[in-house]
Amino acid sequence: MRKRGIILLVLTMIATMLAACSGNKENGKASESSSTQGGSQTASATAGSKEESAKFSYVRPVWGAATYTKGGAYEKEMFEKANAKIDVQIIPVTEYDQKIMTVIASGDIPDVFWAAGPTDKKFKDMQDQGAFLRINEYLDKYPAIKEAVPQSVWDTLTDDKGNIYFIPNVSNPLIPIFMYYRQDIFEKLGIPEPKTVKELEDALAKIKQSDAKMIPLTAQDTIWGLGALSTSFGFTHFGWGPATGEDKENPNTIVPFYLTKEMKEYYFYLKDLRAKGLLDKEFLMAKNWDHAKQKFTSGQAAVLGINWGYGPEIYSTLKKTHPEAKIGILPPLEGPDGAMGGIRPFGAWDRGMYVNAKMSDPDGFFRVLNWTLTEGSDFRRYGVEGKTYNVVDGKKVLLGEDEKEADYKTGQIEPLKFLQPMSEALDWDTIEATYEGSGVGEAFADAKAKFEAYNAVQYPEYRNPTVFSPLEVEQGAQLYTDYLQSVVDGAIINDKVTEQEWDTAIDKYLKAGGQKIVDEVNELQKNKTKPKY
Structure with missing residues (x-):
């Protein structure tokens, strides 16, 4: 749960950003202008062409060890192939949600960064206020990006004006x-x-x-x-x-x-x-x-x-x-x-990417992203022959982690990843390989x-992520912090937390507003049927 101080910093950042972006409220027009630079560029354009190198900053979480070192051999080869220069910053996934809010609150917003997306009220508000780039035109220009994500997911992410701002990191929700x-x-x-x-x-x-x-x-x-x-x-x-x-x-x-x-x-x-x-x-x-x-x-x-x-x-x-x-x-x-x-089951996506509305060359980022899904797809999936995979009987077989040189281990590759298309989310041939x-x-x-x-028995998320309880938005994080965090976080590892203390904390939480949050969600969400995956 977020601290109230971070939320206030984020709100301050939004006001500052809006002042800086006051002349760029129609993101679509700005996007169209930047997406047509060069005149003759088409939807099939790739990062590997002779255009100027794409340059952008990129912040993302990593699920593996946070051992990434800039300038490694894999990075250099990717930058050459993708015609890109990417300033990567990583944050361990267990710390990411809190630290990215601190980065945003500082006002030094990366060009591209991972976030929870519009199902998180803070990001939805920032999105609505113009902090992030509208990406509709880029999805039309680079269809490989649009096709990587099921239309049902794009539909969920489209706001009431028909605009899309978030690029979801789609994933197979069935991860035992x-x-x-x-x-x-x-x-x-x-x-x-x-x-x-x-x-x-x-x-x-x-x-x-x-x-x-x-x-x-x-x-x-x-x-x-x-x-x-x-x-x-x-x-x-x-x-x-x-x-x-x-x-x-x-x-x-x-x-x-x-x-x-x-x-x-x-x-x-x-x-x-x-x-x-x-x-x-x-x-x-x-x-x-x-x-x-x-x-x-x-x-x-x-x-x-x-x-x-x-x-x-x-x-x-x-x-x-x-x-x-x-x-x-x-x-x-x-x-x-x-x-x-x-x-x-997890959701249909696990975080995703926003593009800063003030990014100087958004088309450069989308060229690189498109390259990873077209000409660069094999490089994204397999890496470098002899370093991350070998060809055995005509099949690319990935090397085990302990068989790779330091520059080609997961810690050097994961930070340079963007999207995996849904079509690859559960590829048994690749898994077997x-x-x-x-x-x-x-x-x-x-x-x-x-x-x-x-997967025969599932315990999914029943709540619709687009349903926001008004009280939860206003006070939910603080109520959780004040009444529940110490017992929920401490129940397993803190010897002093007893079942009686747990019950007392739950009772106080419900009386302080927790019950109203539950009531509001249930009133707003009419369909509570168990989701099927």
Whole structure:
């Protein structure tokens, strides 16, 4: 949740920006003028032509390690191919939302930066006030960009005047969080593969008893890391879903996750695991977000919760450090109250990009973006032959992370990424090739089977992101900060937070305005049917 001070700074920034942009309120006309520079340029123009190099600043989050160093070999090759000079700044994803607001509030707005988009009221207000470039003309000029995003998403992002300002980072919303486990350790201890949350806890206890140095359970260092486990408690994590006791398919009332009985049970269950020494003491506390992955791949942990996309790296790295190790993927687990584990779907996009209305050469950015989706598509997807991929039997096979030179590792490539078209969001051939390229092709079949098993049961976001409760917009962040943040953020890791303290905080929040927010959302959102993916 944002602090009130940041919001005030943002509002001040908007006023300053509007004063600077007062002569440029018709973004469309400015866009048209800049998009027709050169006269003969067509929709098929690419960044690789003999035009002047595109130059722009670019701020984005990174999900991998924040190790990017400017001037690397991959960057130089991309800049040459794309005819671009990009000033990149990265922010770790766990810090991004807060830090980008601070950057914006400073008034030194990047030419292009990632943001939540118009489903966030702050950005919607900035968008409406003219802070960002209207991009309709560029989508017409560069159809590859428009075609990368489903029309239904563009429709959602189009305002009531028919204008679009936001470029969504579309993604496959079905991204399961797996729990990888040391199958060889389970077999050695005679532990059958768990099918329920209770069986998992019993297994963790047995592992701890047999080896005091082994961490029974660790997870990606955000609460998402145990997403496979949270679904077994039957609620929509980090979103709005049916109130406790409501029909999951057609609820009358939806509430934020922290107001459900199931979420409270889940958080205090994790607290109990931690107290018993079964959950990594560094969970939610380590500064290095991927510490859990490193612990598992170095043989220090028996079970790892993490985004399924890290599979090839996990298998290949552990295979090198512990050749005798066998890895399994836990199936969806039945929870304490009978709820079946599954997946918490993400949205159709995860953040995206705004272009500063005052950018001097917006067409340069769109030329580069278009290049990444046309002539530069292979470079975007595969990189450099011999450095990031090899050709095997006529197929491009991506190299494992540990097989790459420093300049070609993910940390040097991710910061220079823009969009992946929806058509590539779930490409099984590419995923299989990634497993094969990492030398663990035999693990692909199980990963695909578990992907399908997790997606069989879904706990999606029920709330329409364009519905804004007036009180929530005005006071929601402050109410959460004042009444809930300490208990929600501290329930798992703070020994002083008790269930009674939790209940008291929830009661005060509801009386202070939380209940009115819930009522307003439910009154404004008529359709509360469970979304289907």
